[in-house]
Amino acid sequence: MTSLYFLGLAALVVAGYMLGRSRAVAAGQTNVLHSRPGYHGAFVVISVLVPMLLIFAVALPIADRIVNMQAIEALDPALAGDDLKRGAALRDIVAVATGRYAGTPSRALQNAANVYASLRAWTDTIIVGAGWIFGLLGAAYGLRSLSAQFRARNRVETVVKYVLLAAACVAVLTTIGIVFSVLFETIRFFQKVSPVDFLTGLHWSPQTAIRADQVGSSGAFGIVPLVTGTLLITLIAMLIAGPIGLFAAIYMAEYATPRFRAFAKPVLEILAGIPTVVLGFFAALSLAPWVRAAGESVGLNVASESALAAGIVMGMMIIPFVSSLSDDVINAVPQSLRDGSYAMGATQSETIRKVVLPAALPGIVSAFMLAISRAVGETMIVVMAAGLAANLTFNPLDAVTTFTVQIKTILVGDQEFDSAKTLSAFALGFVLFFFTLMLNVIAMQIVKRYREQYD
Amino acid sequence: MTDTTSQAARSIDFESDAARARIKARYRAERRFRFYGLAAIGITTLFLIVVLSDIVAKGLPAFTQYVLVMKVDVDASLVDPKDARNPADIRATGDFDALVRNALRAQFPEVNARSERRQLDSILSTGAADALRERVTSDPALIGQTVTVPVLLSSDADLYFKGIGTQVVRTAGRGTATPSGTSGEIEIASTSGDFAIALARVRQSDAAEPEALNEQMPSLLVAINGGMVKITEIGADRAKGNVYLPLTSAAPAAPGQWQVVTYATPEGNRRLNDRVVTWLESLKERGEIERRFNWRFFTSGDSREPELAGIRGALVGSALTLLVTLVLCLPIGVAGAIYLEEFAPKNRVTEIIEININNLAAVPSIVFGLLGLAVFLNFFGLPRSAPLVGGLVLALLVLPTIIIASRAALKAVPPSIKEAALGVGASHQQAIFHHVLPLAMPGIMTGTIIGMAHALGETAPLLMIGMVAFIVETPLSITDAATVLPVQIFLWSDLPEIGFQARTAAAIMVLLAFLFLMNGTAIILRRRFERRW
Numbered sequence: 001m002t003s004l005y006f007l008g009l010a011a012l013v014v015a016g017y018m019l020g021r022s023r024a025v026a027a028g029q030t031n032v033l034h035s036r037p038g039y040h041g042a043f044v045v046i047s048v049l050v051p052m053l054l055i056f057a058v059a060l061p062i063a064d065r066i067v068n069m070q071a072i073e074a075l076d077p078a079l080a081g082d083d084l085k086r087g088a089a090l091r092d093i094v095a096v097a098t099g100r101y102a103g104t105p106s107r108a109l110q111n112a113a114n115v116y117a118s119l120r121a122w123t124d125t126i127i128v129g130a131g132w133i134f135g136l137l138g139a140a141y142g143l144r145s146l147s148a149q150f151r152a153r154n155r156v157e158t159v160v161k162y163v164l165l166a167a168a169c170v171a172v173l174t175t176i177g178i179v180f181s182v183l184f185e186t187i188r189f190f191q192k193v194s195p196v197d198f199l200t201g202l203h204w205s206p207q208t209a210i211r212a213d214q215v216g217s218s219g220a221f222g223i224v225p226l227v228t229g230t231l232l233i234t235l236i237a238m239l240i241a242g243p244i245g246l247f248a249a250i251y252m253a254e255y256a257t258p259r260f261r262a263f264a265k266p267v268l269e270i271l272a273g274i275p276t277v278v279l280g281f282f283a284a285l286s287l288a289p290w291v292r293a294a295g296e297s298v299g300l301n302v303a304s305e306s307a308l309a310a311g312i313v314m315g316m317m318i319i320p321f322v323s324s325l326s327d328d329v330i331n332a333v334p335q336s337l338r339d340g341s342y343a344m345g346a347t348q349s350e351t352i353r354k355v356v357l358p359a360a361l362p363g364i365v366s367a368f369m370l371a372i373s374r375a376v377g378e379t380m381i382v383v384m385a386a387g388l389a390a391n392l393t394f395n396p397l398d399a400v401t402t403f404t405v406q407i408k409t410i411l412v413g414d415q416e417f418d419s420a421k422t423l424s425a426f427a428l429g430f431v432l433f434f435f436t437l438m439l440n441v442i443a444m445q446i447v448k449r450y451r452e453q454y455d
Numbered sequence: 456m457t458d459t460t461s462q463a464a465r466s467i468d469f470e471s472d473a474a475r476a477r478i479k480a481r482y483r484a485e486r487r488f489r490f491y492g493l494a495a496i497g498i499t500t501l502f503l504i505v506v507l508s509d510i511v512a513k514g515l516p517a518f519t520q521y522v523l524v525m526k527v528d529v530d531a532s533l534v535d536p537k538d539a540r541n542p543a544d545i546r547a548t549g550d551f552d553a554l555v556r557n558a559l560r561a562q563f564p565e566v567n568a569r570s571e572r573r574q575l576d577s578i579l580s581t582g583a584a585d586a587l588r589e590r591v592t593s594d595p596a597l598i599g600q601t602v603t604v605p606v607l608l609s610s611d612a613d614l615y616f617k618g619i620g621t622q623v624v625r626t627a628g629r630g631t632a633t634p635s636g637t638s639g640e641i642e643i644a645s646t647s648g649d650f651a652i653a654l655a656r657v658r659q660s661d662a663a664e665p666e667a668l669n670e671q672m673p674s675l676l677v678a679i680n681g682g683m684v685k686i687t688e689i690g691a692d693r694a695k696g697n698v699y700l701p702l703t704s705a706a707p708a709a710p711g712q713w714q715v716v717t718y719a720t721p722e723g724n725r726r727l728n729d730r731v732v733t734w735l736e737s738l739k740e741r742g743e744i745e746r747r748f749n750w751r752f753f754t755s756g757d758s759r760e761p762e763l764a765g766i767r768g769a770l771v772g773s774a775l776t777l778l779v780t781l782v783l784c785l786p787i788g789v790a791g792a793i794y795l796e797e798f799a800p801k802n803r804v805t806e807i808i809e810i811n812i813n814n815l816a817a818v819p820s821i822v823f824g825l826l827g828l829a830v831f832l833n834f835f836g837l838p839r840s841a842p843l844v845g846g847l848v849l850a851l852l853v854l855p856t857i858i859i860a861s862r863a864a865l866k867a868v869p870p871s872i873k874e875a876a877l878g879v880g881a882s883h884q885q886a887i888f889h890h891v892l893p894l895a896m897p898g899i900m901t902g903t904i905i906g907m908a909h910a911l912g913e914t915a916p917l918l919m920i921g922m923v924a925f926i927v928e929t930p931l932s933i934t935d936a937a938t939v940l941p942v943q944i945f946l947w948s949d950l951p952e953i954g955f956q957a958r959t960a961a962a963i964m965v966l967l968a969f970l971f972l973m974n975g976t977a978i979i980l981r982r983r984f985e986r987r988w
Contacts (some may be wrong), residue, residue, distance in 0.1 A: 010940025020728070044466075077500060078672070103795045119660075155880060156658065157882060157884045161791060161794075161798060161884075161885060164791070164793055164794035164798060165794055165798075167786070167787045167788075167790035167791040168790070168791035168794040168795055168799070168808055168858075169808065170787050170791065170851075170854065171791065171811050171812045171815050171855060171858065172807070172808055172811050173816060173850045174854070175811050175814070175815055175824050177830050178818065178822055178825070178826045179821070181663070181825060181826050181828075181829030181830050182822070182825055182829070184829075185829065221874075226650045242501060243495070244495040244498055245495070246495075247492045247494070247495035248492065248495040248499060249492045250492050251489070251493060251495065251496060251498070251731060252492075253924065254492075255489055255492060261823055264496050264500075266500060267496070267500050267503055268499065270503060270971075271499060271502070271503050273908065273970055273974055274506070274912075274967070274970075275741065275911075275912025275913070275914065275941055275966065275970070276912070276915075277505075277914040277941045277942075277944050277945050277967070278510070278912075278944070278963050278967065279506070280945075280948075281510070281944065281960070281963060282506050283947050283957065283961060284948065285513075286509050294805075296633070300971035316502045319499050320499075347481055347482070347484070347485045348485060348488075349484060349485045349487075349488035349489070350481070350484075350485075352488070356640060370817060373817055373819075374819075376819070377818070377819020377820070377821065377822070378819070378913055379819070379820065379821045379914070380945065382915050382939075382950060383915075383945075384945070404819070404821050404915070406819055407825070407919075408821065408915065408918055408919070411825075411828065411918075411919050412599075412919070412921075412923055413823075413916050419607075425825075426825060426829070429821070429825040432819060432821070432822060433818065433819070433822050436818060436819055437814060437818070439813050440813075440817045441814070444810075444813065452678065454710060
């Protein structure tokens with residue numbers, strides 16, 4: 001059906017463009033026309049596209065809904081209220097109707113499939129017919145409007161401008177989508193678990209029992225151990241990435257010869273380009289055993305999924321991030337400041353420490369905040385190298401868990417969408433989103449406020 | 456400043472020892488500071504080298520695979536009982552596994568007991584007969600003949616030949632060894648105390664008596680007269696043992712003509728016991744074991760068996776997902792960038808959009824996964840695990856990158872170009888689309904490729920939308936269930952079999968190769984086409 005619809009659309013578009021163009025050429029010589037012939041063609045194309053795409057976008061979901069409801073009604077009216085079973089039943093019906101059902105369908109199922117198939121044929125015919133008719137009408141309207149004086153270019157450009165605006169708004173829609181998708185589920189979660197328990201609880205074990213009378217059926221949803229775990233790993237990561245990234249940036253910006261830069265910059269870029277799943281593999285299968293062996297050789301008891309291993313690799317991951325942001329900031333410090341310092345007899349390192357770094361400080365602070373937000377939101381390294389158990393500890397040799405690990409663990413695999421366990425993942429996602437957003441906003445504010453101080 | 460300050464206060468002290476020491480200290484501090492910077496870059500480089508070499512070292516063995524090349528009788532009664540010579544029938548019903556098993560058993564006629572036979576079968580992969588099946592179905596005339604085909608070994612056998620698992624030490628005998636028989640339980644006597652070293656290694660009691668060996672000690676085998684003897688009791692110059700592979704004769708073996716083979720890992724801790732190892736060694740000696748390039752890794756889908764698992768499904772899944780991403784985010788990203796850079800009025804709405812894009816670039820990727828789950832799967836009801844949804848989510852994820860890169864590219868085109876176009880009567884849009892955009896295209900393409908490379912390596916959001924299923928078939932359309940390369944890496948890294956560890960590292964190498972290729976292309980594009988104005 002879809003292919004038939006778009007075949008008609010493509011035919012009308014091509015024909016409309018050709019006709020519009022030739023109509024314009026026939027209407028007058030190019031020096032008489034207001035717009036170039038191509039714009040006349042494009043105007044006809046737009047008059048075809050707008051109604052056809054609108055009909056498709058509006059009618060198809062409505063038709064789907066009607067067909068599905070009728071098919072379910074024919075199979076078993078009791079199913080309409082049950083989300084999960086309805087989905088499964090619908091898949092069966094579609095399978096039977098398209099002839100891909102394994103085994104022999106029951107009588108009721110066959111019946112429902114027949115209803116489905118006949119209704120679907122009807123709606124398909126209606127949509128295709130309506131689409132073609134309105135497409136033709138649009139083409140006719142477009143062609144009738146054309147004349148030598150017709151301001152086709154202005155019309156077309158207005159439409160193009162709105163298309164461009166719509167594209168720019170996709171990013172806004174995405175943000176709105178993110179906020180709403182996590183917000184609604186979070187609100188539903190807080191109807192089951194009190195926000196105070198969520199924010200101050202010291203235990204996290206989201207297992208909810210299958211039967212209500214089982215032991216520990218309620219599950220515990222206190223995020224404090226997750227917060228400490230996330231902060232611990234982030235702290236380890238920043239202890240590594242902070243100094244190393246900053247010193248690398250200073251060296252690259254202030255000391256490095258062009259030849260050295262040509263070597264060091266690709267190193268940082270390659271490191272930045274390595275997917276986190278690869279670093280996670282390294283952390284889990286190579287570094288964690290090494291850390292464990294090193295700890296045991298000095299008599300320490302190291303968990304096999306220690307926060308240390310995950311933190312080290314995460315720190316390495318954000319070094320390029322810290323260094324490239326700091327590099328930009330340091331380069332933006334005016335040379336006159338440095339020259340003034342040298343003129344006073346300061347050495348290069350004294351100049352950097354006492355003049356360049358203070359001048360670049362707001363930018364460096366914001367770079368660090370962005371790095372923290374990245375470390376907090378990083379998923380694969382901790383999923384592969386950090387643990388699942390929510391231990392409330394600050395010992396880097398113990399296993400801890402993080403927000404992202406818990407979100408992944410809860411949501412991978414089949415879930416029922418109503419349990420507190422599943423909803424808790426969205427609540428975690430909300431906290432994560434909110435926290436990283438705050439860090440970014442503050443970082444941007446810092447840069448904005450102090451940016452022009454030295455210009 | 457006036458000249459009224461006293462002469463004494465203005466004198467600068469740079470001659471005294473204290474001043475020299477201060478200057479020295481300052482220069483030392485300077486050198487230290489420089490060194491810290493260099494060390495930071497050094498540590499980063501070292502880390503990169505360690506990660507890459509660790510992965511290459513782990514992954515390289517997976518690119519080759521040991522196969523058993525042997526003669527197999529294609530028995531018509533097993534392959535084509537109906538004698539119809541119909542390729543489809545042969546493929547579906549022919550018992551090629553039995554053919555291969557029989558051929559292997561024929562090589563070791565002494566293996567009769569059921570449990571031993573099962574052990575012998577275990578050195579073959581479950582996909583051992585695939586090559587034979589292909590040969591015979593494509594050429595049914597081979598039925599009834601003997602063909603030489605490569606037979607896939609099991610992952611454990613493969614790893615044994617790759618030397619992953621146990622350390623093998625071979626010591627040539629210095630004296631003449633005389634076995635007491637050719638099969639069953641025999642005793643080997645050596646003239647020059649060859650077993651003393653081995654004895655010292657396993658010695659537990661001080662007594663001079665022969666030491667009995669058990670499963671928790673390193674295994675000792677003696678290769679003599681074309682056979683293998685597993686030692687059960689050892690003294691300084693004589694050893695008792697069971698014959699695992701019959702000897703050709705009981706004649707004394709000259710010095711250097713026989714060997715003591717030690718397996719450091721005790722038998723009880725190994726995946727392959729001594730008997731299986733003996734068979735493998737014997738097959739190798741017969742020249743039937745070959746190391747071949749592991750094409751299967753690229754041509755087959757996922758599997759529960761390490762030796763059969765490949766990345767083709769994941770590669771196709773990645774390609775489909777990236778295609779969806781590219782088709783969605785390139786036009787939208789470029790259009791959005793053109794609007795913001797060229798047409799947007801300077802007002803509150805534009806500012807909100809810009810802040811929004813910058814914030815979106817810093818949102819954790821897993822949150823995009825939550826968006827995909829809640830909106831695309833649960834609200835719009837799109838299929839789970841499909842490249843369509845994966846591509847949608849990744850498109851939203853890389854959209855900010857592409858918009859930012861495209862804006863930078865558009866901004867880099869000098870305004871004089873646009874002004875010249877406007878000056879000769881082009882409309883604003885004509886100036887942009889006919890003149891500015893083509894000049895900005897290399898920059899936009901570079902940004903797009905980098906964004907696509909980012910999308911190719913992204914894992915977390917795809918886990919959320921169910922691309923983690925175990926999928927054997929190669930996806931054919933964007934609505935089929937599929938997985939992608941990074942997710943495949945994640946799935947394999949979780950599996951306990953050692954064989955999968957090498958596969959995981961090999962898959963990572965493929966992923967990194969694609970990423971380097973993409974980023975390299977981006978760099979070349981930038982160098983070749985970027986114009987400095």
